[in-house]
Each structure stands twice: as C-alpha cells, then as structure tokens.
Amino acid sequence: MDARTTDNEIITRVLRGEHQLYAELVKRYQNFVFTLALRYTPGREDAEEIAQDVFVKAYKALKDFRGESKFSTWLYSIVNSTSITFLRKKKLDTHSLDSEHVMEVADSKESGMSANQVEVKSKVEMVTKAIQLLSPDDAKLITLFYKAEQSLEEIAKILGMETNTVKVKLHRARTRLKEKMEKYFTQEVRDLSY
Amino acid sequence: MHIPQNIEEKLWSYIDGSLEKKELDTVEELLRSNNEWKNKYAELMEVHQLMKNNMDLEHPSLRFTQNVMEEISRLYITPATRNYINKNVIWGIGIFFLTTIIGLLIYGFGQIDWSQTGGIDSPQLQEINNINWSRVFSGTYVNVFIMVNILLGLMLLDMYLTRKKNERIRERNA
Numbered sequence: 001m002d003a004r005t006t007d008n009e010i011i012t013r014v015l016r017g018e019h020q021l022y023a024e025l026v027k028r029y030q031n032f033v034f035t036l037a038l039r040y041t042p043g044r045e046d047a048e049e050i051a052q053d054v055f056v057k058a059y060k061a062l063k064d065f066r067g068e069s070k071f072s073t074w075l076y077s078i079v080n081s082t083s084i085t086f087l088r089k090k091k092l093d094t095h096s097l098d099s100e101h102v103m104e105v106a107d108s109k110e111s112g113m114s115a116n117q118v119e120v121k122s123k124v125e126m127v128t129k130a131i132q133l134l135s136p137d138d139a140k141l142i143t144l145f146y147k148a149e150q151s152l153e154e155i156a157k158i159l160g161m162e163t164n165t166v167k168v169k170l171h172r173a174r175t176r177l178k179e180k181m182e183k184y185f186t187q188e189v190r191d192l193s194y
Numbered sequence: 195m196h197i198p199q200n201i202e203e204k205l206w207s208y209i210d211g212s213l214e215k216k217e218l219d220t221v222e223e224l225l226r227s228n229n230e231w232k233n234k235y236a237e238l239m240e241v242h243q244l245m246k247n248n249m250d251l252e253h254p255s256l257r258f259t260q261n262v263m264e265e266i267s268r269l270y271i272t273p274a275t276r277n278y279i280n281k282n283v284i285w286g287i288g289i290f291f292l293t294t295i296i297g298l299l300i301y302g303f304g305q306i307d308w309s310q311t312g313g314i315d316s317p318q319l320q321e322i323n324n325i326n327w328s329r330v331f332s333g334t335y336v337n338v339f340i341m342v343n344i345l346l347g348l349m350l351l352d353m354y355l356t357r358k359k360n361e362r363i364r365e366r367n368a
Contacts, residue, residue: 012364022266026259031251038252048254055262060269063357067364123248131249146245152212171206178241 007071015063022062026055029072032148033079039140040083046090054082073154076144080158126185133180138173145170201231205238 007025014022033054037047058065058078065074131139144150144158152170156163207213208221224231255261 008364012361019266020263023259023263026262030258030262031253034254034258035252044252047252048258051254052258052262052265056265056269059266063360065364066360067366123244124250127244127248128250142245143249147249147251152210167207167212168203171203174206174238174241174245175202177245178237181241181244 008067011062011065011067011071022059025071029075030055032072033075035147036076036079036140036143037083039136039143040087046086050079050083050086053086054078057082069157070154072148073150073157076148076150077158077160080160126181130177130180130185133184134173134177137169138176141166141170141173142177202234202238205231205235208235209238209242 005024007028010021010024014025030051034047034051037050037054038044041047041050054075058075061078065071131142134142140159141155144155145152150158152163152166155161155170156166159166161169204213204217204221208218213221221231225235
C-alpha cells in the first residue's frame, strides 16, 4: 500500500470488500491510539486491550464514517469513549478524570521524587517522563495537540467539550508541564541544549 | 514586572496562532518593547518546541495489527454487491422468471373456455361473497397495516439515501 494513499481512499476500498486493507489503517494509527489509551490507564496490557477494542469498534462503524472530519479525529473520539467505558467496567473512578482527584494522582506520582532526581539521557526521554508526571487529562490534551496533530476544534470534538474550554485547559496543561520541567529537569534542559 | 496568568495564556494563544488581529498586534508590540514579555515568550517557545519535536509515541506489541485483523475477521461487513455479483446474471434470472410467469399466464388464459357463462350463480363465487371481510379487515387494522408499511418504506428510503450520501462525501474527500 502506497503511503500517499489517503485514509478515505482506504476506507472506501475496505467498504467495497477489500477487508485486508484495514490493516494499513491499523498500522498507521496503532501507536497514536495506544499512546492515547495509555494516558487513560497506566497499564500497558489494559491500554493494548483498549486500543484493540477501538480498532474493532471503528471497523464495525466504518460504514457510518462520513469523511466530514479527519479519520484520525473520528478514531480518537472512539478512543475517548472506549477508554471511559473500559475504566467504568473496571470500576475505576472515571469521574476522577475531571476532578481534583486527578491532581492527587498526579501528585502521588511525584511523591518521593526530589528535584533533579530524574535522570534522562535525551530530550525525548525527558519529555516522556515529564508527561508521565502530569494528570491524565493534561497528558491527553498535550498528546492530542502535539503528537496527534489535532486542532483545538478537533480536540473539542474528540473530548466532547467547547473549543474555548479546550484552549484554556491546554494552556494550563502546558504551564503545568513547564513547571514540572523546571522542577525536575532544569539541569537536563541546559545540558541537552548544548 | 510580574506577568499575570492571563498574559501567559495570551502568549500560548500567540504561539498557537489563535489570536484575533487586534490582540495579535498588541502582543507583537509588547514582544518588541517589553523584555519581560520577550523572556516569557522565549521560555514558552522552548517548551513548545520541546514538545513539538521530542514527544515519542508508545508502541503496542508486535502482534497488535495481527490481533486486530484476526478479531475483525470474525465480523462481517456486507461488501457492496456490485463487487461480487454480475449484474447480467441478475437480469438473466429476472427475465427467466418473468418469461415463465407470462408464459404460464398465457397458457392458463388459453385453456379457459370463454363460451361458458359464469356469474353470481356460480357456487364458488357465492362462497366468496358470503365471507364477512369487514371482520378480518376492519378500518383500524387496514390503517395500521398501511401505516407500518409506509413507515418501513420511509425508513428503507432514508437508509438508502444516507448510504448514498455518505458514499458521495467519502468519494469527494478521497
């Protein structure tokens, strides 16, 4: 399959009966979907289960995809709903995704860590670790914006929020990320810059 | 000078390119003239670039795609019939049945002795006339039956038109 073949072209062909082409869409988005699922649940096994479920659900609903939004935006909205359902099933406190409890969880990740204690060898590793120190909500927004290349409007659609709310939340998430970096990686930022 | 929170938000909006023209001009002016703003902007830009260029994605297990494909192979999406059914075959079958029915009708009518008289005196016709049809098909039953059929017809039409519309949109976007 040519990498230039668009998602919509693949979808049309899958719906016309070339089911095996769906593997191409899975390959294109599996890392994004898996990373996003990991923002909801820390366990890799759970995240993989969610990611697999997302692709199966997307396949089942493919005929309803109208192509009005990007396929990725549509797919990530399935990640959001599937992850929340998964967490509910696991009897985790999904409400915590939007509550102060998130901050407690995030803070607990930091407990026992003193400033500059985290050792990193590359900028990539530093960013990964800094994101891990954020709350799931913040990590999710930053991942969608920077890695999944979704606009504020698209993130709003994925998460079922107002665009302005997303904008404010993203600003705050980035500010908190900056604070984490300043707290734990000041030296690394300096070293890695040279 | 202390930079309030909303100024930081303004700078983030400036970085994202989501400021209105008037606000954009103000921020640009401040970035030219105010060192605090310049420094803050540099700080935020550093984080922005770091995120933009250095965020890594996690990878699922190597068998992931295979697992998904195995899972969906159990499902069934009705493929578009035009891919596996030859229209000529359908037309052939249709014409065969139509010809058979017309042939049988012609043969049947050919067997009738049109010289014999029928009419209301015929016992079979009298039996039919004796049936109280109003008990079977009351006005309510007929109305409900017709309504259900109309509803089903409209639903089918809606499904068909929606599918056509989706196909057109997808093809246009492809």
